Each structure stands twice: as structure tokens, then as C-alpha cells.
Amino acid sequence: MPELPEVETMRRDLAPLLRGRRIARVRVHHEDLILGGMTGRAFGRAVRGRTFGGTDRRAKYLLFPLHADGLDGPVERLMRVQVRMTGRFALASERPRGDEFRHPGVDFSLDDGRTLFYDDVRRLGGFDLLTRAAWRARAAALGPEPLARTFTAAGFARILAPLRAPIKNALLDQRRLAGVGNIYASEALHRARIDPRRAAGSLDVAETRRLHRAVRTVLREALADAGTTLRDYRAVNGLSGSFQTRLRVYQREGSRCTRCAGSIERIVQAGRSSFFCPACQR
Template sequence: MPELPEVQAVVDGLRHVLPGRRIVSVHVRRADVCRPSGAAVRRLLTGARVTEVFRRAKNIVAPTDAGVVLRVHLGMTGRLLFYPGTSGRPGHTAVTFRLDGGATLVYADVRRFGRVEALEEATWEGRSQALGPEPLDPALGAAEFHRRLATSRTPVRSWLLDPRRVAGVGNIYATEALFGARIHPTRPAASLTRAEAGRLLREVRRALDSGIRAGGTTLRDYRNIDGQEGENARNLRAYGREGSACPRCGAPIERLVFGGRSAFLCPRCQPAPP
């Protein structure tokens, strides 16, 4: 699933090509990805001009001059691809936006767990306010991060994945951050000391920054708006490395499944809670 760095890479690409363009037409091939409906997405966005593009959590957000916000969530396998001309139509195309100047923006999704949504600005603001703080926001300090952790007994990996706690951290980057901070993923969030919380916040930011600089992590499906893969997979130290030697101590990386997802850890560097 695309996480914060992958979504940021898409947003960074769109910022160069989308603001100021008018949506000439919307062609919906797979209405099940659209909210509130394919017809509503077409009606609300046709003729609207995109004013900006930004990321909030794992959402790609494009407000328009019509007072309507285009929100795209890539789900598991979604891709948002930009073509300077009108000829681009990748496999599994779900929604096509024809733009002025002859360009095309295509949302494609193999499994169709993603969403293309048209919503009012006030509705989007309410959604955004329900999300937790952005992990890369300098305003989120170690003391506040520790205070938030201290309110929950949920496993710290699950806490990191909850967008109401902190916005946009997915399983890849939570795994890398916990490895870097030497914290076992099943430890209760409230058990972390202030020093551990500060270390974890630094490692979350380090992992996310690494992913952003590398254009995201492509394990299988993720592509940027030009169809290019991200290069961060080569930087992963724990995620997906079951059986490989820990780069710190040499112990074999282990895989642990809980909460329906795989966690990867070093049993020596990240001791299990008692």
C-alpha cells in the first residue's frame, strides 16, 4: 500500500503539472472507486479548475475554484498517472480526467480499493481535522509525541498505523522506524519512556525522509505520475528481510504477524516485552 512518501512523490509530481488546469471532462470506467458516485464525480468536477495540490496523511488533495475538492486515496494498488497528451490509458483504468491543453490525468487501480472522491471544502476540512498530526510537522515535538503515546495501551506498531494518532505512517515505515529505535512492535504505546518516544519520532522522520528522497518504495505496484518506480526498497533494513542478517548485530530478522499485518524485527536489538 502506498504510504506517506509514495503519496508525497505523487503530489510533488502533480504540483508541477496540475494547478491552474481546468478539468474539461471526466470519464468514469469503474464507478465503484468513486465517491459519492461516478455521476457525482463527473458532475462536480467537470469544468472546475485545480488551484493547488497537497498531501494530508495518505490523501492526495486537489481543491478547485468550484469549491469542490478532488481527493484521491491510492488504496492498495492505485496509480495516478499524468500524460501530456490524450493517448495515455494504462491497464485497469478507473477514471480519466481530460485537462485543458490536451493533457490527461488517469486513475488506474488493479484491486480497486482506492478512492476518487469529489467533496465540499467544509466536508474535507472536517475529515482533515479528524486525522492526527503530520509526523514531519516540526510542530510535533518529542514531548507531545510522548504524551499521545502515553494515552494508549495498544501495541506501538498498531498505534503508528492509526491515522487518528499520527497521519500517514504505514507498515513499511513503521517497521523501519521501530527497528531504528530498537523498540519491539508489540510493546504497549504507553510503556515507552520519554527518551524512547523521542528516539522513535526521530526514526519515524528518518525513515519517511529516506523514502521521500528515494521517490518512494516500490515493492510491486507503486509508481509515480510518470510511471516510474520508487527506489527506497534498497534502503530497507528490516521490512521484508525475514531471515537476513540484522545490519546492526547479525541476528536473523524475524517476521511476526499481528493485527493482520506482518512486522519485521531483530529479536536481539528489539527485545520482546516481558
């Protein structure tokens, strides 16, 4: 599933391309991609004629403020997108050819003749429309953004202190920390030399600082590489990320640890695979 670096890459790609563009027509190919109880026809009516403002991200969500009457008009709704495992975007005059865009989901025809295509083979993601107040309430339930300046090691320690859950599970809990998923949780724990099975609240000050630094570092490096493409994730217009060439433990079961030459192991925690080196993540 795309995590913070992948979704932020999509946001950075789309933001300059969509700002100021008006939605002329909408075609919903699959009703189940429209969330929140709204039909595809109602969704199309609600967004038609609206203008894209700035493209935002919170946790693993893409957010598109939709203005009435151009950019000078008020933002009536926020269009929230969950790309999940196989959602991807392309912006072009014609639908992209080839294997990358064979499962059309929603098409947004723009006023300049181009179309924003959303493709999703497994249709696990989707779109919904929220008022600003509704979004603020939902955003308040999410944890801090790990790359924000306000996310400090001391604040991270306060989050972890009362938790008995394994630290790997705590990192995946979006109520505790927004945007981190399975790949970067495993990678950060390896860099910080912390066993994923450790109780989150058992980390001492030094360990918490190491993990705080590791989370921020691995996310920044992945973002610089446009994310990790292992199978499904693609940036806008089918471009791939390259951070998969720098993974130290994720999906490397049986390989040698890059730090100590130990053997990478895989365990299952809360139904998710965790990869770690038992020799140096004690």
C-alpha cells in the same frame, strides 16, 4: 499500500503539472471508483469546467482544490483521492502503453490537450468530492503529520502515554499519527531499537525521543528516494521509487540484521506483518 512518502511523491509530481489546468471532460470507467454515494455521471458533471489549484496531501490522501472560473474563482469542492494499493497516475496526450496502465479507472481530459489518467487494477481506491467544511471535520479526526515542525517528541509522548496497545499498532493508527503505514513503522522501530510488541505507553522518555527521531528520519529518507516500490506502487507516469534497496527489516525475514547480525523475524500484529530483530529490539 502507499504511505506518506509515496503519496507525497505523487503530490509533488502532480502539483506543477496540474495547477491552472481546466477539466474539459471526465470519463469514469468504473462506478465503484466514485465514493460517497455519487454516480460517475454526477461526479463528471460536478468537476467538469473546474480548474485545478494547488495539490495537497493529508495523511495518505491526495487533495485537489477545484476552482470555479479559473484560479481567481472560489474553491467550490475538494476532490479527495485514495490511491490505496494499486492506484497510479499518468499525465500525457495519449494513454500510456504497456503493463503499467492496462486498467483504466478515471480519465480527466484537460484544456491543453493532455489527459490525467488514473489506473487501478484492484480498484481499492477512489475519488470523492467534499466541501471545505466536510474536509475540515474529517481532517480533524486524523493525527498529526509526522514531518510537520509542530510534531515534537513531547507531543508524541503525550499521544503514546495512555495507550496499552502495542507500539507498532499505535504507529499505524491514523488517529494517532497520520501517514505512517506498515513499512515505515517497522523500519522506524528497528532504528529506535524498540520491540514492536511493547505497550505504547510503556516507552520511557529516551525511547520516545529515539522513536520520534527514527520516524521522521526514515520518512525523509524514503521521500528523497521517491518512496518504496516493492510491487504495485508507482509515482506519476510509471516511475518507481528506490527506497526498497535501503530497507533494514521490512520483508527481510530470515536475513541478517544490519546492526547486530541477528536474524530478522516476522510476526503478525492485528492482521499485519511486523518485521524486527529480536536481538537488538528488546
